[in-house]
Amino acid sequence: MKILVGEGSCGIAAGAGKVFSALKKALPENARLEITGCIGMCWLEPIVDIYIGNKLIERLVNVSPKDASLIAQAIKTNDFSVVSDLRISSSERGFYEKQTRIALRNCGVINPENIDDYIKNGGYESLKKVVLAMTAQEVLEEIKLSGLRGRGGAGFPTWFKWNAAKDAVGDERYLICNADEGDPGAFMDRAVIESDPHSLIEGMLIGAFVIGAKEAVVYIRAEYPLAIERLKTAIRQAKQRGFLGKNILGSDFSCLIRIKAGAGAFVCGEETALIESLEGNRGMPRIKPPFPAQSGYWRKPSNINNVETFANVPWILLHGGGKYSALGTEDGKGTKVFALTGKIKRGGLVEIPLGKTLREVIFEIGDGIRDNKKIKAVQLGGPSGGCIPESLFDTVIDYKSLSETGAIMGSGGMVVMDENTCMVNMAKFFLDFTAKESCGKCTHCRIGTKRILEILERITKGEGRLEDIDILKELCFAVKDGSLCGLGQTAPNPVLTTLNYFLDEYEAHIVDKKCPAGECIALRAYEIKPEKCTGCTLCAKKCPVNAISGKVKQTHIINQDLCIKCGECHSVCRFDAVKVR
Numbered sequence: 179m180k181i182l183v184g185e186g187s188c189g190i191a192a193g194a195g196k197v198f199s200a201l202k203k204a205l206p207e208n209a210r211l212e213i214t215g216c217i218g219m220c221w222l223e224p225i226v227d228i229y230i231g232n233k234l235i236e237r238l239v240n241v242s243p244k245d246a247s248l249i250a251q252a253i254k255t256n257d258f259s260v261v262s263d264l265r266i267s268s269s270e271r272g273f274y275e276k277q278t279r280i281a282l283r284n285c286g287v288i289n290p291e292n293i294d295d296y297i298k299n300g301g302y303e304s305l306k307k308v309v310l311a312m313t314a315q316e317v318l319e320e321i322k323l324s325g326l327r328g329r330g331g332a333g334f335p336t337w338f339k340w341n342a343a344k345d346a347v348g349d350e351r352y353l354i355c356n357a358d359e360g361d362p363g364a365f366m367d368r369a370v371i372e373s374d375p376h377s378l379i380e381g382m383l384i385g386a387f388v389i390g391a392k393e394a395v396v397y398i399r400a401e402y403p404l405a406i407e408r409l410k411t412a413i414r415q416a417k418q419r420g421f422l423g424k425n426i427l428g429s430d431f432s433c434l435i436r437i438k439a440g441a442g443a444f445v446c447g448e449e450t451a452l453i454e455s456l457e458g459n460r461g462m463p464r465i466k467p468p469f470p471a472q473s474g475y476w477r478k479p480s481n482i483n484n485v486e487t488f489a490n491v492p493w494i495l496l497h498g499g500g501k502y503s504a505l506g507t508e509d510g511k512g513t514k515v516f517a518l519t520g521k522i523k524r525g526g527l528v529e530i531p532l533g534k535t536l537r538e539v540i541f542e543i544g545d546g547i548r549d550n551k552k553i554k555a556v557q558l559g560g561p562s563g564g565c566i567p568e569s570l571f572d573t574v575i576d577y578k579s580l581s582e583t584g585a586i587m588g589s590g591g592m593v594v595m596d597e598n599t600c601m602v603n604m605a606k607f608f609l610d611f612t613a614k615e616s617c618g619k620c621t622h623c624r625i626g627t628k629r630i631l632e633i634l635e636r637i638t639k640g641e642g643r644l645e646d647i648d649i650l651k652e653l654c655f656a657v658k659d660g661s662l663c664g665l666g667q668t669a670p671n672p673v674l675t676t677l678n679y680f681l682d683e684y685e686a687h688i689v690d691k692k693c694p695a696g697e698c699i700a701l702r703a704y705e706i707k708p709e710k711c712t713g714c715t716l717c718a719k720k721c722p723v724n725a726i727s728g729k730v731k732q733t734h735i736i737n738q739d740l741c742i743k744c745g746e747c748h749s750v751c752r753f754d755a756v757k758v759r
Contacts, residue, residue: 179210179253184225184286186216186372187365187404188526192223193242200246201226204426209253215373217286218527219273222266227286228253237271238264269545274523276543280513281329281489282529285373290408293415296376302421304495305380309429314344314388321388321491323499325511330356330447330484331562331588333510333577338531339481342471343389346479353391353396354475354482355382355432355454357398357405360444361560362611363519363589366483369396369527370515371392371405374489375412379422380434381488384495386433393434394688395454400439409437444561444615447589448663449474449482462617463663484589486515498503506532510576514587518544520594521551528592530575537571540594551596555679559588561608561615564675584675585646586668600697601680602687605672606634626653627669634673639700642688645724650677696758702743703759708733710755717747717756 183189183198201211217225222239226249229235236258238249245264252258254608258265279285288295296302308317322337343351355378371378382394398406413435416422424432443461446452450464453475476478490512494502503511510532516539518528524547530539540546547553555565564585566573573579580587595604613627630653633646643709654670661667677684686694693701706717706726713731718724725741728734736747748756 180229181205181209181211181249181253182214182229182286183211184215184217184223184227185213186286186369188216188220189223189225190404193301194224196243197224197226197241200243200713201249204246204250206250206254209250212289213288213291214288215285216369216527218282218369218529219270219524220526221524222270225286226264226549236261237266238271239266239469240264241668258486268581269743270524272712273526273543273545276538277529278513278532279529280493280502281370281377281486281515282527283374283378283493285369285527288374289695290373290375291411291490293376293412293419296374300496301376301492302419304492305383305421306427308384308387308495309431314390317384317388317495318344319741320495320499324494324502325499325506326487326490326494326502327510327538327577328483329486329490329514329589331586333587336483336487339471339483340385340434341387342469343391343479343481346472348479350478351389351391352475352478352480353382353386353394353453354390354449354456355394355398355488356447356449356482356484357396357402358446358452359399359402359485359589360442360447360615361591362608363557363560363593364517364560364589366515366517366527366590368402370485370489371402371409375405375409376416377489377492378409378485379416381491382435383422383426383433385481385483385488387431389479390518390731391481392432393436395436395438395456395475397438397440397446397456399442401442404436404721406439413437443617444611445617445663445665448665451663452482453480462619463665465662476574486590505753507574507576509578510587514575514590516590516592518592518594520557520592521547521553521596522594522597523548523751532576534575535572536566536575539575539592540571547594551598553594554597554599555595555601557585557593557595557604557608558591559586559668559671560591561612562586562664562671563588563591564671565595565604565679566675567679582725584671584678586671595715598695598697600638600693600695601683602634603638603693603695603697604633606638608672609634609669611612612665616665616669620661620663620666622657623662623666623669625659626660627666629653630657630673637684637687638693638698640687640691640698642684644685644688646688647681647684648675699743702745703738704736704741704743704745704747705757705758705759706734706736706747707755710753712753712755714752716750716752720746720750722746
């Protein structure tokens, strides 16, 4: 019997490490206790899976260290009724029914620190097939047939980038993995590396074989320490087994992989800025052309793809490009991983065939909005994306359909917002991020994003003017047109989409000096409803500036001139007597 404890970052943050330690002490000797990565059900962590052979017989969720003795008892007696309260519900199991897991195929299933687990699940079979029985051109044709596009944001055809690097002039080539995942709310690449690092290594080696690279680099942000450690372990194991290094599997193909920890600059997600950082320079984009395929790392032909892209490659070579392209739509083949976050009941990692709708993902997989609130929008593509209103949730998820809404696929962040989300404030949040992350090379991006942010800040304070709407649009298009790289070219998207779909909220802030969602602190006003106030005095006692007056068992009053809008009175009132307007 094998017991797996989910120890991705999400599981560890929820207490999985303590659960593992408690189980280690309590379990019988015949039970094999191991770790695994993130299964994707982040809202249920810590998760403990119990296997007999390769069959999952029990999935226990929200496990705490005190549950270890009950789990041990269930295993000793083979009576799992004692842990029935921990069992995943049939409704929660439905999280996977509409998923097709290819990039995430091993996540939460294997021990990421044990290469044998990866091999037992078909790992490195594709690499064997490629280096021992295929030519670079044959591999390239299979990737072309699959229709795989880069999963890092731009969605460029993978085969085309590989082919350009392969045919470029020069004897020395480099292959680079962009693991600098910086979008707020995105954690797809981190989860793959933490949970299945060998799939990344195998995919990179196949890419290196095609373009003729003898050196490959994983550029990963230093804020991912667990992913870095597990990747280091996987690289060491792959070398020991002959999958990495000189004369791989006895062939003429040699390739080494090393790790570069970046400082977490968002702009280094752009491939030329990443290359500059790799070379030891400040991360700032280069003018293109020449493209990295012709002049990249150390001005040599280079190819860059992200983690998810490479993780798909071994599956494609093992099962065939045709099987992969059978999934999805004409515009988007295969599957895509999304990090489903925000005001959603079931937050976590979701991998779906392209072609499903936003509504299916949010309501059928994510189970809709928390606390029975009304859904308002979803932000796709992170700071580079756009806000899509509920009226467009029947939009098909592929590159063309999403771009027509003003959003983008991006790397896969999907942030769900409810009726209490202010769309002006949301646009301000993303502009604050991109303004701070701008490298400063382009005047339009460096100054333009700051000016846009300043206008949004004024509007959320109730100091906006109607002409600000036209100025915002003018600035947004100027920044898009005048910026060198994708950061500046897409930074205005959250503003433009909220202006397009939620103009009424901007007007309410400017004309009525009100925030319809009640989220903008400067536009809030707290009042006490006389018919509900019991005069308990709790609000007065908790008010940090003594803005509330009233005697015991008499209606209290808030002095609006003194009120700092902290919301403490609203939080502590037990009788729903404090209203926000």
